[in-house]
Every structure is written in structure tokens, then in C-alpha cells.
Amino acid sequence: MQATAHSMTIPHTVEPRPDTGLYNAKLGVWLFLASEVMLFGALFSSYILLRVGAPEWPQRQLSIPLGTLNTFVLILSSISVVMAWMALKGRDFARFKLWQGTTVLLAVLFITIKGFEYHDKFTHYYVQTQDGRALTGHLDGDPFNLSLARLRASPSPPKEIVFHPDPPRAGHTEAANAHGEALKLELSQITKLEAFGPWRGTFFAVYFVLTGLHALHVIGGIIVLGYFWGPGSRMWRTEPERFTNRVEVGGLYWHFVELVWIFLFPTLYLL
Amino acid sequence: MDRPAQHTPPRSAAVRHKLILLALAACTAVMVTLSLLPMAGGLKIGLILLVAVAEAGLVAGVLMHLIEERKLIVSIIVLTGIFFLGLLLLPLLAEADHARHFFK
Amino acid sequence: MDNASHSAGNHHPEPGFWRRYVFSVDHKVIGVQYGLTALVFLFIGYGLMALMRWQLAYPGKPIPIFGQLLLSVLGPDMAEKGIMSPDLYNSFGAMHGTIMVFLAIVPLAVGAFGNYLVPLQIGAPDMAFPKLNMMSYWVYFVGGVVMLVSFFIPGGAAKSGWTSYSPLATVADPAHHIDGQTLWLIGMVFLITSSLLGSVNIITTIIQLRAKGMGWMRLPFLVWAQLVTAFILLLAFPPLEAAGVLQLCDNLLGSSFFLPTGLVVGGKPLEVSGGGSPLLWQHLFWFLAHPEVYVLILPAMGIVAEVLANNTRKRLFGYKSLVYSAAAIGFISFLVWAHHMYLTGMGTKISTFFQTTTMLISIPSVIILTTLMLTLWGGSIRFNTPMLFALAFLPMFGIGGLTGLPLGFSATDIQLHDTYYVIAHFHYVVAPGTIFALFAGIYYWYPKVTGRMMNEFWGKVHFALSLVFMNLVFMPMFVQGLEGMHRRMYDGGATYAAGPDVAYGLSLALKLNVGISHAAWLLGAAQLPFVINFFWSLFRGQKVESDNPWQATTLEWATPTPPPHGNFLEEPVVYRGPYEYTPAKPGVDFVPQHCQQQPA
Numbered sequence: 001m002q003a004t005a006h007s008m009t010i011p012h013t014v015e016p017r018p019d020t021g022l023y024n025a026k027l028g029v030w031l032f033l034a035s036e037v038m039l040f041g042a043l044f045s046s047y048i049l050l051r052v053g054a055p056e057w058p059q060r061q062l063s064i065p066l067g068t069l070n071t072f073v074l075i076l077s078s079i080s081v082v083m084a085w086m087a088l089k090g091r092d093f094a095r096f097k098l099w100q101g102t103t104v105l106l107a108v109l110f111i112t113i114k115g116f117e118y119h120d121k122f123t124h125y126y127v128q129t130q131d132g133r134a135l136t137g138h139l140d141g142d143p144f145n146l147s148l149a150r151l152r153a154s155p156s157p158p159k160e161i162v163f164h165p166d167p168p169r170a171g172h173t174e175a176a177n178a179h180g181e182a183l184k185l186e187l188s189q190i191t192k193l194e195a196f197g198p199w200r201g202t203f204f205a206v207y208f209v210l211t212g213l214h215a216l217h218v219i220g221g222i223i224v225l226g227y228f229w230g231p232g233s234r235m236w237r238t239e240p241e242r243f244t245n246r247v248e249v250g251g252l253y254w255h256f257v258e259l260v261w262i263f264l265f266p267t268l269y270l271l
Numbered sequence: 272m273d274r275p276a277q278h279t280p281p282r283s284a285a286v287r288h289k290l291i292l293l294a295l296a297a298c299t300a301v302m303v304t305l306s307l308l309p310m311a312g313g314l315k316i317g318l319i320l321l322v323a324v325a326e327a328g329l330v331a332g333v334l335m336h337l338i339e340e341r342k343l344i345v346s347i348i349v350l351t352g353i354f355f356l357g358l359l360l361l362p363l364l365a366e367a368d369h370a371r372h373f374f375k
Numbered sequence: 376m377d378n379a380s381h382s383a384g385n386h387h388p389e390p391g392f393w394r395r396y397v398f399s400v401d402h403k404v405i406g407v408q409y410g411l412t413a414l415v416f417l418f419i420g421y422g423l424m425a426l427m428r429w430q431l432a433y434p435g436k437p438i439p440i441f442g443q444l445l446l447s448v449l450g451p452d453m454a455e456k457g458i459m460s461p462d463l464y465n466s467f468g469a470m471h472g473t474i475m476v477f478l479a480i481v482p483l484a485v486g487a488f489g490n491y492l493v494p495l496q497i498g499a500p501d502m503a504f505p506k507l508n509m510m511s512y513w514v515y516f517v518g519g520v521v522m523l524v525s526f527f528i529p530g531g532a533a534k535s536g537w538t539s540y541s542p543l544a545t546v547a548d549p550a551h552h553i554d555g556q557t558l559w560l561i562g563m564v565f566l567i568t569s570s571l572l573g574s575v576n577i578i579t580t581i582i583q584l585r586a587k588g589m590g591w592m593r594l595p596f597l598v599w600a601q602l603v604t605a606f607i608l609l610l611a612f613p614p615l616e617a618a619g620v621l622q623l624c625d626n627l628l629g630s631s632f633f634l635p636t637g638l639v640v641g642g643k644p645l646e647v648s649g650g651g652s653p654l655l656w657q658h659l660f661w662f663l664a665h666p667e668v669y670v671l672i673l674p675a676m677g678i679v680a681e682v683l684a685n686n687t688r689k690r691l692f693g694y695k696s697l698v699y700s701a702a703a704i705g706f707i708s709f710l711v712w713a714h715h716m717y718l719t720g721m722g723t724k725i726s727t728f729f730q731t732t733t734m735l736i737s738i739p740s741v742i743i744l745t746t747l748m749l750t751l752w753g754g755s756i757r758f759n760t761p762m763l764f765a766l767a768f769l770p771m772f773g774i775g776g777l778t779g780l781p782l783g784f785s786a787t788d789i790q791l792h793d794t795y796y797v798i799a800h801f802h803y804v805v806a807p808g809t810i811f812a813l814f815a816g817i818y819y820w821y822p823k824v825t826g827r828m829m830n831e832f833w834g835k836v837h838f839a840l841s842l843v844f845m846n847l848v849f850m851p852m853f854v855q856g857l858e859g860m861h862r863r864m865y866d867g868g869a870t871y872a873a874g875p876d877v878a879y880g881l882s883l884a885l886k887l888n889v890g891i892s893h894a895a896w897l898l899g900a901a902q903l904p905f906v907i908n909f910f911w912s913l914f915r916g917q918k919v920e921s922d923n924p925w926q927a928t929t930l931e932w933a934t935p936t937p938p939p940h941g942n943f944l945e946e947p948v949v950y951r952g953p954y955e956y957t958p959a960k961p962g963v964d965f966v967p968q969h970c971q972q973q974p975a
Contacts, residue, residue: 005941008500010582021341024503024583031575034310034351035609041355042614042659046621046632049655068303075295086284114323199629202650206344206632209624228339255335262327262355266319270306343582354610354709361725363660365713368722 014242029249033256036217039113040260043210044088047267055170058203059271063117067269070113072257077106081225081251088244093236100229101248107222109222114215119144121196121204128192129185137165140182148193160186207268214264217257222251285349298326387730400505401940405512406491407824412512413483416519417810420474423467425899430459431867432892464865465534466555472537473559476667480517480805483813484674485570485608486515488578489601492820495931495938496595496972498586498947498969501581511572518565525558536863538664541633541656542608545625546640551616557626560619560910561630563740567616574605581605586930588949592698593968595929595953596691599698600677603705604670611709611888618659632656634694654719661712662833669708672754672772673701676743678767682879683747683929686762687754688943688964690954693746700739700746718792723868733783740776744769752888753966756883760834767842768808775804793863796856796895797886801851807845812904814841822924826936827916840901847894855884928967929953 016023051057084099123142128134139146140162142234163183198205228247235243302322305315332338337345390399399405426445429438435458442457453463459791461796484759489506502508508585523534532555535544548554576948581602629647634658636649663926684691691697705715713721748769772967777799781787814837821829860868867888868881923932930949934942944964947969955966 003935003939003944005500005939005943006945008333010501010503010505010584012503017583018304020343021580022343022583024579027344027582028504028575028579028725030347031578031609032571034347035571035575035613037348037351037355037618038358038610039613041358042324042617042662045359045362045614046617046655046659048359049366049658050632050650052363053366053652056652064306068299071299072296075292075299076332078295078334095849102351130356179713197628198624199648201648205630205648207623209620209630209632213620215603222293243602252335259327262330263323266302266306266323270302271316271405296522332561339472350606351610357710358614358662361713361728362712363723365652365716365725368725369720 008022014239014245021247025245025249026091026252029252033252035211036256036260040210040213040263043206043213044263044267047210050206051065056203058201058259061203062207062269064269066113066117067265071261071265072112073106073110073113074261077103077110078255078258080106081254082256085244085247085251088240088247090234092228095235096247097229097235100225104222104226104229107218107225111218111222114211114218117207120134124196126192126194126196126200127185127190129189130191131189135163135183137163137183139163141235145195145197146193147195148190151187151193161190162185187266205206213262214257217260221254221257224252291329294329295326298322298329300324383624385720390792398509400501400509402490402494402502402505402508403824403938405508406487406489406532408512409482409486409490409515410488411520412489412516414477416478417483419523420471420479421894421899421902423474425896426459427464427467427471428892428895430464430865432889434866434869449526449531450860451502459865462531462534463656465536465863466526466532467558468863469533469536469539470526473522474534474648475805476537477513477563478522478815480671480809481570481667482515482851484809485577485604486512486573488597488674488678488813488820489573489604491824492931493577493580493598493932494584495942496598496929497581497584498589498930498943498949499580500941500943502576503583504576507572507613508576510840511569511576513675514565514572515569518569521558521562521694525555525562528553528558530554538660539622539656540660541622541625541653542623542635542638544563544656545634546638546645549561549640552627553628557623560623560626562634563619564616566962567612567619570608570612574609577605586947589968590949592695593949593952594678595677596694596697596701597674597677597909600680601769603701607654607666607673607705613661614662618656622656623658633867654716657716657719658713658805661715662709662836665715667802668804671705671809673704675768675772675809676747677703678812678816679732679768679930680750681748682761682765682819682925683750684781684956685819685925685956686757686759686765687751688757688836688956689750689754689841690956691746692749692752692855693742694952694954696742696746698741703739704736704743707732707739709737712771714783714788717788730783730785734780737776737780741895743904744773744776760829760831760838761815761819763835763838764811764818767838768811768815769812771807771939772804775800775802775808778803790859791856793861794856795852795860795862798862799852801858802849802852806846806849807842811841811845814838817909819925820931822919822936823911823931823934824937825913825916827912827918828924829912829916830908833908835907837901837905840904844894844898844901848891848898851887851891855887858884860884923967926963926965928955928965932966933969934966 010024011017011023012022014023020027021188063180080099080102084096084103087093087095087099122145123138125139125146126134126136151161153246161184163179163185194200197203198208228243228250232246233243235246302319305319305322308315337348381635396404399408426438426441427901429436432536437457438454438459441455442459445454445459446465447459450464453460459467493499522532528551530551533539533544533547535547535556539556544556547556580597581594621630623631624630624636631649631651633649633653634645634647634649634651635653638645638647639647680691680697711729713725716732717729727966750764778796782791782797783799815935818829818834821827855868858878860881864870865965868885919936922934922936924934930943930947931938933947935944948971949968950971951966951968953968955968957964
């Protein structure tokens with residue numbers, strides 16, 4: 001190329017533009033969050049339509065103690081992520097590392113608890129027998145997401161399965177050992193056996209999609225916030241203001257993830 | 272870029288954050304309590320969602336600095352909010368006005 | 376304006392081939408990448424339709440040449456004896472729409488023209504997020520590949536319309552768990568992601584990187600159009616992404632988001648939980664797909680405005696009206712979507728609401744068309760190729776827009792819904808509408824990108840033939856639709872003709888299929904001069920004598936040709952509005968935006 005331009009630096013990456021008062025990434029992340037509002041909005045709209053159109057809607061299917069715990073975990077992480085940014089504004093890198101690290105650990109804790117909740121759903125079964133019985137409960141050994149087809153297709157299919165029905169009460173508790181008496185069901189008598197996955201009904205479908213998409217966003221946050229805690233923090237030494245802006249933008253994203261949960265929790269767990 | 276937090280001495284910032292933490296935790300506790308009380312379905316949903324909106328307002332307004340953010344950002348969020356409400360309400364109204372009886 | 380010589384102190388080494396032409400972060404390279412890829416998809420989309428048109432004109436007859444090709448590539452299930460099977464027709468139909476809308480027109484209008492021109496026209500060195508820009512292109516590319524691959528998997532590509540209505544989209548291919556629809560949904564997730572990242576970039580760039588003196592009311596109208604378009608994409612696409620995820624769950628995980636209770640397929644009850652709502656899919660789909668049509672038209676209006684101002688040598692009439700109308704269109708477009716759902720059993724109250732908003736949105740559209748037409752009055756018109764396409768856009772978009780009105784009224788839509796009238800309406804807006812504007816843009820900005828002019832004679836030939844054949848293809852479709860001929864029928868409605876009491880009108884409509892098909896094939900042939908001209912002119916086109924061959928006023932013409940990395944040799948400062956022309960003045964009849972003094 002023959003000619004060279006006067007400048008190739010993009011203005012306002014660090015210092016804000018006077019008339020808008022914003023630096024580019026701040027505007028960019030708020031625009032992105034606006035699109036995320038519409039994404040989760042569509043899912044909440046789906047939830048409303050499906051629930052309003054359903055003749056009956058399952059309630060108390062999820063563990064309120066675990067959900068509440070997870071809510072507190074996210075609230076704490078929301079505070080810690082702000083403390084991390086404020087530490088940088090006060091030029092305290094060590095404190096930033098502390099608070100940012102705390103945030104990432106809390107996020108990992110959230111995912112762990114969520115994983116435990118999911119595991120519980122996939123080891124909880126609905127079974128229908130030929131004599132018209134419909135039961136919910138657990139199987140011996142708590143197999144993960146067993147299906148009738150897979151049982152029958154296994155190399156040596158068992159003649160019968162040991163089923164532990166749920167105690168006769170609305171919904172079930174999160175502890176896998178709150179069993180009723182063991183029941184032996186012949187495989188040939190079973191017409192339907194499925195775990196409590198998204199196929200179980202529209203409530204579970206919506207639960208898994210809403211919390212699943214939210215969990216993916218949490219994992220995304222772990223990656224981004226973790227990167228800023230780790231290798232990305234090298235930028236503090238060369239371009240401290242730009243790095244502070246990045247941490248702020250990451251924090252805004254993280255707050256949005258918490259915002260979604262603030263609506264997810266009551267919608268799915270409490271209502 | 273005038274953010275009061277920048278000019279607030281560290282101690283009152285810490286106090287502010289402790290207050291927010293307590294407020295958010297309290298909102299959560301209120302929601303859970305409300306859900307356990309016996310009351311009419313519609314009322315329960317309304318109250319719990321009201322608390323959720325308040326809690327969300329605290330996160331958005333204080334933690335995300337939306338209260339002190341520039342007009343441009345706030346107007347983008349307001350515009351999004353309008354479309355969000357449209358997406359939430361209009362399909363519901365379409366179902367309600369359906370040719371067949373829809374609501375139980 | 377001559378090119379500055381090589382600066383003595385290069386502070387970074389020259390990037391290699393891959394960094395410069397393939398994985399570039401320069402908005403101009405990315406714009407050209409989008410443009411070339413989109414044109415390839417435009418050709419593919421056209422090809423699908425050309426094959427479908429054989430089946431419509433000569434139902435059940437083997438397709439010459441391509442029939443054997445389809446048979447050998449796709450197998451006898453799809454093209455036994457070289458005849459298009461109903462499944463193949465449906466696949467081609469669904470993919471023609473998908474490819475044209477999401478892989479061709481929007482990437483060309485927004486990805487190519489938006490990316491290339493917006494930073495230049497606002498006086499910026501590049502987009503706000505250059506690396507994000509590059510990622511947007513490659514994510515689009517991957518999405519496109521996924522869509523194309525779907526043709527070759529067992530069962531073939533998606534075949535439930537570009538609208539992918541449930542439950543058909545879930546049950547259309549019971550033999551294959553991962554089917555064409557699955558790949559369509561995955562492809563859409565990639566395309567939507569690319570679009571979202573692109574919109575964030577464009578909006579931030581326009582707000583944050585305007586040059587000194589470039590106030591809001593000095594922006595070229597093209598930039599305003601791109602801004603509104605980007606907002607529409609930003610806020611309307613996510614619900615379709617959500618819906619896509621939900622349909623993927625229905626297809627792969629056995630959920631029932633959109634599957635109602637008691638669904639029976641092939642005589643057997645479907646083994647799903649039920650409780651879902653097919654209407655939910657329609658709401659979420661059309662929440663995007665209606666604003667999407669304004670995404671298709673607004674950049675085109677922006678291009679036409681630029682070309683008209685330049686070739687009438689006068690200011691755009693009613694600049695403020697144009698800007699406010701574009702913003703109004705953007706806003707109202709989010710509130711009209713259920714006019715696609717009048718026949719789903721919606722009651723009169725909600726139908727009236729959507730009918731009202733639909734009528735309201737026609738007002739700013741008419742204002743835009745009228746102001747563009749009024750720009751011509753008193754102008755000193757130059758009839759070059761870009762201007763011819765821009766001029767033709769006006770009546771063509773007029774026809775397309777006006778024929779939308781009977782569709783917007785719920786009462787008349789009862790007769791016209793899902794007929795060829797609908798197909799004629801939207802093709803008029805997009806084909807001799809948007810695509811003509813995009814052609815105008817290509818002929819107009821080609822000299823800035825390449826330093827050479829495209830051949831004028833062949834440009835005019837391309838224009839004249841395209842105009843004639845576009846109308847011969849789509850005008851008869853209004854007749855077909857009014858006669859009740861349904862869309863998406865693989866035999867061209869031949870089943871209608873089988874009955875003993877076929878009305879004269881309907882049999883006439885069916886006979887029109889042959890003429891329409893021939894016109895469609897000739898339309899394709901008419902693009903050959905364009906393709907040849909495009910490539911030939913790269914090497915042998917007339918070299919431009921100045922950096923501003925059209926004597927235009929906007930900032931992109933104030934750069935060297937082609938613009939270097941970083942765009943401007945000196946930091947641009949804007950002193951005036953975007954269209955300071957003085958018609959009928961002898962000699963120099965324009966003042967560029969960045970010029971402080973009036974030239975002598």
C-alpha cells in the first residue's frame with residue numbers, strides 16, 4: 001500500500017468520549033446486555049405462555065434450600081466483583097486479586113451446587129406399569145438417566161428392577177435416601193421408565209433450558225473473570241486504566257448474570 | 272466518568288456494600304418466606320415478583336451504577352424494557368383473545 | 376488528491392498474507408469478505424429457486440442436466456430419475472428463503488456495505504472493536520457452512536419452510552435423529568451470534584467514533600439507516616435464538632415446548648409429554664422475522680439516498696423526515712409481528728391491535744419513499760448505472776410496499792394468506808427493491824474499493840434486462856395469489872387443476888407458471904454481464920483519475936484509493952452537512968463535508 005493513514009489507534013478505548021461520557025467497551029457491554037435481556041425475556045415469555053396454558057403445573061419440584069443457598073452465593077459474588085474493581089481504582093492490585101479470585105470461586109461453587117441439583121433430577125425416575133400404576137422414585141444404585149430402551153438393549157437385561165418409591169407427599173426432597181419401601185418391578189411389566197429430564201413435562205423442559213442457559217453464562221463468566229484474574233492481569237503493569245476498564249466491563253456482565261438469577265429463582269423454585 | 276465511588280473514601284464504600292449485601296439477602300429471605308405462607312395464587316405471584324423487581328433494581332441501580340450512568344445507557348435500557356414488556360405481554364394477550372376459551 | 380509517499384518510520388512490521396487478507400481486522404477487508412461470500416450465497420440461493428421453477432413449470436418431468444447431478448449427489452430418495460421429489464422441493468424452498476435472507480442479503484447489506492462504509496463515512500480509522508468484527512465474519516462463515524452441509528446429510532436439508540413452524544419442523548424427518556432441521560437450528564445460532572456481535576460493533580462505532588464536527592444531523596443517511604438496522608438486529612434476534620434452542624430441545628431431547636398434547640403422526644400418537652404450544656414458536660419466530668424485513672430494506676434505502684443525492688447534484692429532500700422516519704420504522708417494527716398470524720385463531724381485539732400498528736408503520740415508509748422521489752425534482756440528473764438501479768428501486772419498492780397493505784388488513788389477509796400474492800409482495804420489496812439498491816451500491820463504490828470503474832455499457836445492459844425480467848417473474852404471481860394459488864405446493868398447484876370444476880382464473884394462474892419460470896431463468900442469464908463485468912473490471916476496468924470520481928461530498932471519498940489501513944491521511948474535521956450540492960451550477964457544483972472553504 002502506498003499511503004499511510006495519520007493514525008491507526010481507535011479513539012476512546014480507554015479515555016471516555018466527552019459528549020457521551022463513555023469509553024467504547026462500556027457502551028459495547030451495555031448493548032450486549034440489552035440483547036441478553038431480550039434472550040432471557042423470550043424464555044420467560046415462553047414460561048408464562050406454557051404455564052398459563054397448562055391445565056396443571058407441577059410445584060415444589062426443586063430444592064428451595066439449595067436454590068436459596070445458590071442465591072446467596074451469587075449475591076456474595078456480586079459484591080466481591082465490585083470490590084475487585086474498586087480495588088483497582090484504588091490501585092491495590094493485591095486486593096483486586098483477592099476479590100476477583102473470591103468471585104471466581106463463588107461462581108464455581110454455584111455451578112457445583114447446580115450440578116448436584118441436576119444430578120438429582122437425572123437419578124429420579126417416573127415409572128408406569130401395565131396394571132396402571134404410576135410411581136416416582138429412585139432406583140437401586142441411583143443410575144444416571146437410565147431409559148427403558150437402554151435397559152432392554154443391555155447385554156444381559158435384568159428380569160426385574162428394584163424401585164424405591166417416593167414417600168407419599170407432594171413433590172420430593174433432595175436427599176436421595178428419603179426412600180419408601182423397596183419395590184420389585186418386573187421389567188416386562190414396565191410400560192414407561194424415564195428420568196426427570198426435559199422430556200418429563202413442560203415445567204422440566206423450561207427449568208432445564210432456563211437454568212442451563214444461565215449456567216452456561218455463569219461458566220462464561222468464570223472463564224472471563226478467571227482470565228482477568230490470571231493471565232489477563234499482566235495488562236495491569238503496562239496499561240492499568242485499560243485493564244481497570246476491562247475488569248469493570250467483566251463485572252457488569254457478572255451482575256447481569258446475577259440479575260437473571262434473581263428472577264429465575266422465584267419463578268422456578270418459589271411460584 | 273464521574274462515579275461517586277471513586278471519590279468516596281474506602282470506609283464508606285465498604286459500609287455501602289455491606290448495606291447492599293444485607294438488602295439483597297433480606298429481599299431473598301422475604302421472597303422465600305412469602306412462598307411458604309398460605310395465600311391466593313395470584314397475590315403470591317404478584318408480591319414475590321414485586322420483591323424480585325426491587326432486588327433486581329438494587330443490583331442494576333447500585334451495583335451496576337445505572338442510577339448514576341449516562342442518559343445514553345439508560346435510554347438504551349428503557350428502550351429494551353419496552354420491547355421486553357411487549358414480548359412478555361402481547362403473546363399472552365393474543366392467547367387470551369383466542370377464538371377458543373383458553374384460560375382455565 | 377494524490378497518495379502520500381511511504382512513511383519513513385513504520386512502527387510495526389507488515390503483516391503476512393494470512394493476517395492481511397484472511398484474518399484481517401481491517402473493516403474494509405472484512406467488508407469485502409462479507410461481500411464476496413454473500414454474493415456466492417446469493418448465487419446458490421438463486422440456483423435453488425431456478426431448479427424449483429422447473430418443477431413448477433413442468434411438474435414431474437426430469438430436470439435437464441441438473442436432474443442427473445441431483446440424482447448422483449443426493450440419491451434416488453430426493454431425485455429419482457432426475458425428477459424433483461416433494462421432499463427435495465420442500466428442502467429447496469426452505470433453504471432458498473433461509474439462504475437469501477440470512478446468508479446473502481443481510482450479510483451483503485449490513486456486513487459488507489455497513490462494515491466497509493460506516494467507519495469511512497463517519498471519519499473513523501476503523502470499527503470500535505476490530506477483532507470482534509473479524510470474529511463476526513468467521514462465525515457467519517461457519518454458520519453458512521453448517522447450512523450448506525445440511526443438504527448432504529441423510530434426510531437432506533431442513534424442509535419445513537424458512538419459517539420452520541413446529542410441530543412439522545420436529546416431526547418432518549422421523550427417520551433421522553439429527554436431521555436437516557437440527558443443522559438449520561445450529562446454523563441459525565451461529566448466524567444470530569455473528570449478527571449480534573456485528574450490531575454491537577456498528578452501534579458503538581457510530582456513537583463513539585464520529586470525527587470532530589460530525590454531529591448527528593450531519594451524518595449521511597446511510598449511516599442513520601445502518602444505526603437503526605443494527606438496533607433492530609440487536610434486540611429482535613435474541614428471541615429467535617431462544618426459540619431455536621427450544622426447538623433444538625424438542626428435536627433432540629424429546630421436550631415438548633412446541634408440541635401440543637395428543638399429536639398423532641403417521642397414525643401413531645407421538646411419545647412426548649405434550650403440553651407445548653405451536654403458537655409459541657410462531658410468536659417467537661415472527662418477533663424477529665418481522666423486524667428482519669426492515670433490516671432488509673433500511674440499508675437499501677440508505678444506499679439509494681446516497682446515490683440519488685450524488686446523481687441529482689442536490690441535497691436530499693427532507694433529511695430530518697428521513698431520519699425520524701427511519702427511527703420510527705425501527706421502533707414500530709417490534710410491535711407488528713402478529714400480522715403474520717391472523718389466521719391462527721387470534722380474536723378481533725388483538726388482531727385489530729396488530730392491524731393498527733401495521734398500518735401505522737406504513738406511514739414512515741411512505742414518507743421515506745416520497746422524500747426520495749421529491750429529491751429528484753429540480754435535480755441535474757446523471758443517468759449512470761448506479762443511478763438507474765437507484766431510480767428503479769423507487770417504483771419497485773412502491774409496488775412491493777403498497778401490495779403489503781391488503782396483507783396488513785386482517786380481513787383481506789384471510790383470502791391472501793399463504794398464497795402467491797404474499798410471495799409476489801415480499802419479493803418485490805427484496806428483489807427489484809433491495810437487490811437493485813445493492814447493485815447500485817456495488818457499481819457506485821466499486822471505484823473506491825478497487826480504483827477502477829465498472830463498464831458502463833454492460834452495467835446498463837445488466838440493469839435493463841434485470842428490470843424487465845424481475846417484473847415478468849413477480850407481477851404474474853399477484854394474479855396467481857388472487858386466484859387462490861397456494862404457496863409451497865411442489866407440483867405448482869397441479870392438484871387444483873385435477874378437479875372437474877376448476878375456475879378459469881385458477882387454470883390461467885397455473886398456466887402462468889411456465890412463463891414465470893422462463894423469465895426466472897432469463898433473469899439468471901441477465902446476471903452474467905454483471906459477474907463478468909465485476910471480475911473483468913478488476914484488471915481491465917478504466918482506472919479512476921481522482922479519488923472522488925463521482926464528485927461526491929461524503930467522507931469516504933476523501934481517502935486515497937483504495938483507503939489504507941486507518942483510512943484518512945489527516946484527521947478529518949467536518950464543517951458541513953452531507954449533501955452540499957448546488958444543482959445546475961456550472962463547474963464545481965459541490966462542497967465535500969471536510970472542506971472548510973468553498974472552492975473558488
